[in-house]
Amino acid sequence: MGGVTSSMAAKLAFSPPNPPFYKVITEKSSGLLLLDRFPHRENVDVLKLPTRRGNKIVAVYVRYPMATRTVLYSHGNAADIGQMYQLFIDLSIHLKVNLMGYDYSGYGQSSGKPSEHNTYADIEAVYKCLEESYNTKQEDIILYGQSVGSGPTVNLAARLPRLRAVVLHSPILSGLRVMYSVKHTYWFDIYKNIDKIQFVKCPVLVIHGTSDEVVDCSHGKQLWELCQEKYEPLWIKGGKHCNLELFPEYIEHLKKFISTVEKPPSSRRNNHSRRSVDQSTATSFHHHSSRRKSTDCFEAPRKSTSKKEPLDFINELEPFALKLDLNDDKIGKLRIPYEHMERSRRSVEYIEKPRISTDMKSELPRMSVDCIDRIQN
Numbered sequence: 001m002g003g004v005t006s007s008m009a010a011k012l013a014f015s016p017p018n019p020p021f022y023k024v025i026t027e028k029s030s031g032l033l034l035l036d037r038f039p040h041r042e043n044v045d046v047l048k049l050p051t052r053r054g055n056k057i058v059a060v061y062v063r064y065p066m067a068t069r070t071v072l073y074s075h076g077n078a079a080d081i082g083q084m085y086q087l088f089i090d091l092s093i094h095l096k097v098n099l100m101g102y103d104y105s106g107y108g109q110s111s112g113k114p115s116e117h118n119t120y121a122d123i124e125a126v127y128k129c130l131e132e133s134y135n136t137k138q139e140d141i142i143l144y145g146q147s148v149g150s151g152p153t154v155n156l157a158a159r160l161p162r163l164r165a166v167v168l169h170s171p172i173l174s175g176l177r178v179m180y181s182v183k184h185t186y187w188f189d190i191y192k193n194i195d196k197i198q199f200v201k202c203p204v205l206v207i208h209g210t211s212d213e214v215v216d217c218s219h220g221k222q223l224w225e226l227c228q229e230k231y232e233p234l235w236i237k238g239g240k241h242c243n244l245e246l247f248p249e250y251i252e253h254l255k256k257f258i259s260t261v262e263k264p265p266s267s268r269r270n271n272h273s274r275r276s277v278d279q280s281t282a283t284s285f286h287h288h289s290s291r292r293k294s295t296d297c298f299e300a301p302r303k304s305t306s307k308k309e310p311l312d313f314i315n316e317l318e319p320f321a322l323k324l325d326l327n328d329d330k331i332g333k334l335r336i337p338y339e340h341m342e343r344s345r346r347s348v349e350y351i352e353k354p355r356i357s358t359d360m361k362s363e364l365p366r367m368s369v370d371c372i373d374r375i376q377n
Contacts (some may be wrong), residue, residue, distance in 0.1 A: 008161070013175050021037070021185045023037075038169040045060065054112070062100075064097055067097050071144050072143050073149075075101065082108060105118040123153070142258070143165075144166075145166075150169070154193045159245075171219060172219050175191050176188075197226045202261075205257045206227075208234075209235075211237075211310055214241035215241060257308065317366055
């Protein structure tokens with residue numbers, strides 16, 4: 001059953017750029033790994049890291065002189081670190097942090113195939129590298145998850161009680177909730193952030209565009225409501241799924257967040273626990289970077305705004321089962337009575353007290369696309 005879930009996740013969520021936007025080469029004189037599209041920088045390491053699921057993933061580590069914090073960045077869907085490279089450099093400079101970015105299994109030059117559980121193993125391998133190779137402490141790490149990257153980010157953050165902070169950029173409540181207005185968590189859903197966010201103990205910043213055409217802004221707002229330690233969110237008026245880095249308030253709000261999480265917890269809560277802002281007056285961030293072009297998508301959009309009986313909803317999912325070559329017995333399991341199939345809100349990975357929440361109904365279902373534009377000159 002777990003294999004079926006992973007296969008369905010791949011069908012719904014993953015669109016690696018093809019061909020990749022970079023290659024990894026070895027410099028003959030030094031033996032160093034390099035990204036062939038970019039000039040070598042003394043402060044950038046290119047790495048190949050083994051994961052517990054047997055894959056080797058490519059990562060880049062950007063140093064900033066005398067930085068005290070490190071950002072571990074999980075990018076969106078149809079992007080790889082070749083597309084993200086200049087953004088990583090710019091964020092490191094503007095935020096004055098070290099930054100580690102990586103490609104999921106099956107993305108870029110990383111081996112293996114994309115799957116939900118592979119991405120969990122991928123981010124764990126990167127986190128382990130930060131601890132063991134760069135002597136980075138958990139309390140000095142800020143996890144950053146963009147769109148689909150919010151899945152591995154929240155999953156890891158929920159298990160690290162001493163993290164410095166988390167940033168969720170256009171995050172999803174879950175994979176299925178991007179396409180359907182559902183109130184319950186199903187076994188075949190992926191990236192169940194809505195069930196896991198309650199276990200994140202550090203400050204969480206949510207950034208979302210109010211005109212996001214892919215992942216509705218209600219996803220970000222509901223996740224923010226469910227956070228234990230809420231930081232002042234940023235709802236960017238007119239911001240879409242692909243262009244938030246182009247708004248000057250994006251980098252200014254991140255700078256303020258980094259500065260705030262340096263303070264004692266009591267000071268943070270007094271100043272930023274419940275406030276919500278739309279935009280801030282800020283200086284331009286995008287003068288160093290070129291815009292990225294990407295056309296990522298989960299799959300075709302679905303029009304389903306009315307409430308459905310549970311059986312009708314399961315019937316709509318039958319095409320996915322057929323695509324995965326499930327036999328009649330397995331397809332039948334999708335039709336078992338609703339009360340037996342539904343799982344509780346609480347994720348099975350966690351054994352803490354259940355959270356109290358009220359589900360907000362999502363707006364129109366959206367085609368889930370992780371287009372990532374680069375920062376514009």
